[in-house]
Amino acid sequence: MSTYRLKIKCNNAQMEVVAKNGALLAYEMDRYLENFVNRKIESAPYAAPKKAYTQEMAQLQTILQGFDQEQQTPRFSQPMQSEPAAVQIEYTQPNFVQETPVAQEQPVNKQVQNSQQEIYINLGDFLAANKSGNIFSDFIISAYYIKRVLNINFFTIKMLNSKFYPATGSLVVLSIIDEARTRGFIETKEEDGTHKYTLSAAGESYFINQLRG
Amino acid sequence: MAEYVFKMKKGEIEIELSSDDAEFVEQQLAKWREEILKKQG
Numbered sequence: 190m191s192t193y194r195l196k197i198k199c200n201n202a203q204m205e206v207v208a209k210n211g212a213l214l215a216y217e218m219d220r221y222l223e224n225f226v227n228r229k230i231e232s233a234p235y236a237a238p239k240k241a242y243t244q245e246m247a248q249l250q251t252i253l254q255g256f257d258q259e260q261q262t263p264r265f266s267q268p269m270q271s272e273p274a275a276v277q278i279e280y281t282q283p284n285f286v287q288e289t290p291v292a293q294e295q296p297v298n299k300q301v302q303n304s305q306q307e308i309y310i311n312l313g314d315f316l317a318a319n320k321s322g323n324i325f326s327d328f329i330i331s332a333y334y335i336k337r338v339l340n341i342n343f344f345t346i347k348m349l350n351s352k353f354y355p356a357t358g359s360l361v362v363l364s365i366i367d368e369a370r371t372r373g374f375i376e377t378k379e380e381d382g383t384h385k386y387t388l389s390a391a392g393e394s395y396f397i398n399q400l401r402g
Numbered sequence: 403m404a405e406y407v408f409k410m411k412k413g414e415i416e417i418e419l420s421s422d423d424a425e426f427v428e429q430q431l432a433k434w435r436e437e438i439l440k441k442q443g
Contacts, residue, residue, distance in 0.1 A: 191423035198416040211426045218419060218430055225412055225434075226441045 197221070310338055313356040319402040326400055327353070328361050329374060332388040333396040343378065343385035410434065 193214040195206045208214055223229060315334045321327045331353050335344045350360050366386060369375040374392030378385050388396070406427040407420040421427050 191421060191426070193421045193423065193426065194419070196416075196418040196420075198418075200414050211421070211423060214419065214421075215426070215430065218417075218434075221415075221417055222434055222437055224415075225410070226437045228437075228441075 311356070312352045316356055319396075320400045321357075324357070324359055324361070325365055325368060327357055327359070328365050328369065329388070329392060329396055330400055331356075331361075332369075332375065332386070333393060333400075336388045336393075343380075343387045345383055345385055349386075408434075 190209050191211065193208050193211045195214045195217055197204045206214060206217060312331060312334055315338060316327055316330055319330050321330055328349075331349060332344070335341050335349065335352075346361060346363070346366070353359070353361050366375060369392065370377060372391075372395075374389055374395055375386050376389045378387075403422045404424070405420055405422050406424055407418065408427050408431050409416070409418040411417070419427065419430055
């Protein structure tokens with residue numbers, strides 16, 4: 190699947206939108222093009238239907254609200270609107286996380302600085318913002334991240350490790366998952382011959398009470 | 403996979419679009435070129 194990235198810089202302010210849906214960026218591009226040429230631009234083939242765009246923004250807002258609640262820090266200088274003139278975030282969707290080198294260099298609580306408003310939601314930042322310390326804790330935090338930040342209910346080991354390894358340099362093996370399952374933190378289902386996992390309510394409680402930063 | 407970058411600047415504003423979807427970038431580039439040339443004309 191293709192990736193679309195839009196960066197806007199103005200003086201010290203910078204915004205970056207990353208999406209797997211070109212329509213969102215085409216819509217934003219049209220708005221900036223209007224400003225550049227000072228006239229209304231007709232919709233392009235990639236222009237997003239308003240409904241789809243609004244749904245995406247609502248989904249994004251939900252993800253970020255959940256993230257904000259965990260971090261208990263303000264993320265926006267003003268509330269998100271259904272059709273913002275500028276989206277001052279890095280936009281990620283389930284399965285679509287873009288983990289930039291810049292994002293890995295800084296913990297989450299240092300992302301918002303002065304007028305530069307960038308939010309990088311990647312696993313490395315999320316682990317750094319919480320009480321990671323051993324591979325089991327990292328796994329639980331990662332499972333929570335997938336479920337509540339990426340909004341993906343079930344994950345495979347392969348998918349988990351594709352995010353876990355770049356962030357930690359380690360791989361989650363079955364013994365870790367078995368331990369989590371034994372403790373009731375993980376639920377399993379089999380789909381198309383593949384084992385899929387999700388953080389249980391007990392796992393979420395463990396994260397909130399023991400691991401949340 | 404190839405990545406296509408389309409960057410433009412006006413005054414203090416700088417916009418950079420990048421994607422591995424060549425058709426998307428081409429369409430955006432064409433539209434921007436057309437509109438900017440209209441403005442120049």
